Amino acid sequence: MKPVDRVMQSYGRCCASNGFFDTFYRYFLASSPLVRDTFVNTDMPAQKRLLRQGILNLVMFARGMPDTKLRALGETHSRHGFNIRPELYDLWLDALLLTIDEHDPAVDADTRSAWRKVLTLGIEVIKSHY
Secondary structure, eight states, rough: HHHHHHHHHHHHHHHHHHTHHHHHHHHHHHHHHHHHHHHTTHHHHHHHHHHHHHHHHHHHHTTTSSSSHHHHHHHHHHHHTTTTOTHHHHHHHHHHHHHHHOOTOOOOHHHHHHHHHHHHHHHHHHHOOO
């Protein structure tokens, strides 16, 4: 099975798991004071919807979708926008992997590796706009 297909199946299981996005933000906000400060005045229900779509955009890019949405995200998150520092994406990915471990009952080493590989492709596009 291709890594991107493995990720799509895993993501489906995660989205079906109650509290997936809440767990992600618990881990992500705990990862750094800078991350916590970034989300102080954030509408978290809206942010969770954006995260759901953002993960899907990363996966679809790995599947061959043009990078248009990721480039736009990179622009809004750049030093001229929300000023999301590139190293925070590493914390983001680590928090997501912890969350997947908790919410995907079929997760294994190959699935974790697939997630890292697939998402890193798109994360690099976003970081390149900083």
